[in-house]
Amino acid sequence: MNNHFCAFSFVDRIHPGRSPDHISGSYLVPSSVCAFPVSLAAEAVGQLAAWAAMAAVNFERRPVAGIASRFELLNSPQPGQWLDLSVDIETIDSDAIAYSGTASASGVPLIRLQHCVGPMVAVADFDDPQALRERFALLCGPGAAPGRFGGIPPLIPDRSGGEPGSSATAVFQVPTDGAFFADHFPRRPVFPGSLLMHAKLELARALASEAPPAPGAAWVLSAVLDMKLRAFVPPGKILDMEARFTDRSSESSAILVETKSGERPVGSARVFLTPTAIP
Amino acid sequence: MTRTEMTQDEINAIFPKVAETMADALGCDVAKVKPSASLIDELGAESIDFLDIVFRLERTFKVKIPRGKIVEEARGTLSEAEFETGGVVTEAGLQRLKEFLSEVPAERFGSSLQVANIPRLFTPETFCKIVIRQQRSARAAATPAA
Numbered sequence: 233m234n235n236h237f238c239a240f241s242f243v244d245r246i247h248p249g250r251s252p253d254h255i256s257g258s259y260l261v262p263s264s265v266c267a268f269p270v271s272l273a274a275e276a277v278g279q280l281a282a283w284a285a286m287a288a289v290n291f292e293r294r295p296v297a298g299i300a301s302r303f304e305l306l307n308s309p310q311p312g313q314w315l316d317l318s319v320d321i322e323t324i325d326s327d328a329i330a331y332s333g334t335a336s337a338s339g340v341p342l343i344r345l346q347h348c349v350g351p352m353v354a355v356a357d358f359d360d361p362q363a364l365r366e367r368f369a370l371l372c373g374p375g376a377a378p379g380r381f382g383g384i385p386p387l388i389p390d391r392s393g394g395e396p397g398s399s400a401t402a403v404f405q406v407p408t409d410g411a412f413f414a415d416h417f418p419r420r421p422v423f424p425g426s427l428l429m430h431a432k433l434e435l436a437r438a439l440a441s442e443a444p445p446a447p448g449a450a451w452v453l454s455a456v457l458d459m460k461l462r463a464f465v466p467p468g469k470i471l472d473m474e475a476r477f478t479d480r481s482s483e484s485s486a487i488l489v490e491t492k493s494g495e496r497p498v499g500s501a502r503v504f505l506t507p508t509a510i511p
Numbered sequence: 512m513t514r515t516e517m518t519q520d521e522i523n524a525i526f527p528k529v530a531e532t533m534a535d536a537l538g539c540d541v542a543k544v545k546p547s548a549s550l551i552d553e554l555g556a557e558s559i560d561f562l563d564i565v566f567r568l569e570r571t572f573k574v575k576i577p578r579g580k581i582v583e584e585a586r587g588t589l590s591e592a593e594f595e596t597g598g599v600v601t602e603a604g605l606q607r608l609k610e611f612l613s614e615v616p617a618e619r620f621g622s623s624l625q626v627a628n629i630p631r632l633f634t635p636e637t638f639c640k641i642v643i644r645q646q647r648s649a650r651a652a653a654t655p656a657a
Contacts, residue, residue: 299563327578328562347570349562458538462559500538 235414237367238380240424242276243317245375246283246368255284256318257371260378263312267383271433273309273343274300275426277333281319281350283368285329291361291368295329295350296464297425302346303456313337328352358417382411387431389473397443399476404431404491408468423465428499429456432489435475436503445482445507452508454484459501463493471498482507522546522639525572529639532571536563546636547614561630568638574645581641582629585611600624612637 246257257280261268278297285295309315315335322330329350335342355361370376389402406423407413413421433453440451465471472492479486485505491498526546534541537554550556556564565576577584585608586594594604608629609620614636 298559299566325578328566330566347566349566351559351562458535460559460563462557 235411236363236418237376238415239382239411240275240415241279241376241380242272242315243279243283243371243376244378246280246371248372250284250372252288253321254319255280255321256316257283258317259315261309261311261313261315262379262381264379265311265381265383268309268311269384269430270305270308270343271426271430272384273315273335274303274345274429275424276315277317277319277335277343277345278348278350278426280317281321281329281331281333281348283371284319284321284331285324285350285352286355286364287368288324289326289352291355291364293326293352294355294358294364295352296422297461298328298351299347299349299461300345300459301348301457302344303459304344304346305453305455306341306343309335309337309342315342326352356419358420358422360418384412384427385410387427387434389431389435391438394439394474394476397439399474400435400439402435402473402475404471404473406465406467406469406471410467413467421467423467423469425461425499428461428465428491429459429501432473432475432491432499432501433503435473436487436489439475439477439487440485440505443477443480445485448510449507450510451485451505453503454506455504457502457504459499461499463496463498465493465498469493478502517640517643521643522636525642526635526639528571529568529635529642532567533564533635533638536560536567544635546639547616547634549619549631550633550635551631564638568642572642572646574642574649576641576645581633582626585629587611595626598626600626600629608632614640
């Protein structure tokens with residue numbers, strides 16, 4: 233099966249009325265998947281921004297995941313929901329796109345991304361420019377047939393050490409194969425930054441559960457700040473992850489999550505937590 | 512971008528904010544961000560950090576910084592052929608670069624500088640001067656012609 237524009241494509245339609253500083257679109261989360269992580273809603277917003285960026289430079293360059301200054305996790309997307317995607321573009325040039333954006337469902341905000349930067353790379357190194365042009369025309373016209381996403385495999389970092397309730401180290405084995413690699417990207421498979429973010433959030437969530445804010449309460453992941461991806465991650469790569477509390481009070485806490493490949497930093501993010509009562 | 516174009520007081524006035532912005536982008540202590548520190552060799556900046564720094568400075572100072580054009584600006588009136596040969600900065604190019612990056616200690620330029628290594632020369636003060644230039648340009652553009 234050709235998984236191009238199927239296994240990891242999260243824009244079904246681009247709405248009319250696109251302008252140089254704004255683009256909106258939509259995506260139907262297939263009801264057949266058992267979950268749709270919030271990091272994939274961020275991926276959908278990023279992909280909408282990527283379409284705007286590629287169209288602006290005649291599909292000669294495309295952005296890749298780089299920086300998200302602030303990523304607010306407001307509500308969880310659900311299978312079967314239509315996601316309304318919106319992107320406000322600060323700048324696009326041959327070096328980078330800078331944008332902010334949101335995903336919502338039936339008027340309920342799911343995520344908010346602020347001050348994101350995607351460095352631009354040569355499209356032809358990663359994908360077929362003509363196929364992308366045709367796909368863009370389809371999305372801007374009748375739209376793509378929904379329901380092509382088949383879910384993602386479990387992406388749980390394997391805990392290797394740390395100090396319970398204070399820090400956690402883990403090994404994360406990037407899958408060697410996966411349908412999403414055929415779509416991200418056809419000419420050069422790269423582990424999506426949003427899935428790496430998902431794995432980091434899993435580690436942060438596990439660490440947070442070891443140090444609840446108070447009896448009868450738990451931490452909820454509310455935002456990710458200063459998320460930065462420094463390198464392409466190929467299939468099969470083994471990454472070291474470390475999560476540690478950097479701030480802790482009864483009202484809020486923060487966990488810094490860093491990822492390395494050997495000594496080389498691959499990415500980092502600061503995860504913010506707010507307390508909630510356990511029902 | 513020579514020192515005669517702007518005063519040290521102007522640079523000192525914005526340096527604390529520039530240093531804070533860079534520390535946030537690099538995830539390091541602000542005390543490590545010295546005016547003459549090499550962003551790459553001493554502060555560990557990578558290409559993604561330069562993008563981060565530029566966008567953060569744009570937001571902090573409300574200016575537009577011409578990304579990827581710093582080297583082009585450094586070249587000034589020299590043609591590409593006058594500035595570099597086979598990826599190596601020419602003698603004339605080196606002279607021009609030393610004037611443009613007057614804040615960089617002379618010994619860092621070396622005798623055979625690859626164009627690709629020019630960003631290794633950049634310091635926090637380099638970006639202070641870029642911000643000041645852009646602020647001046649914005650002010651000039653906003654001032655009605657007499």
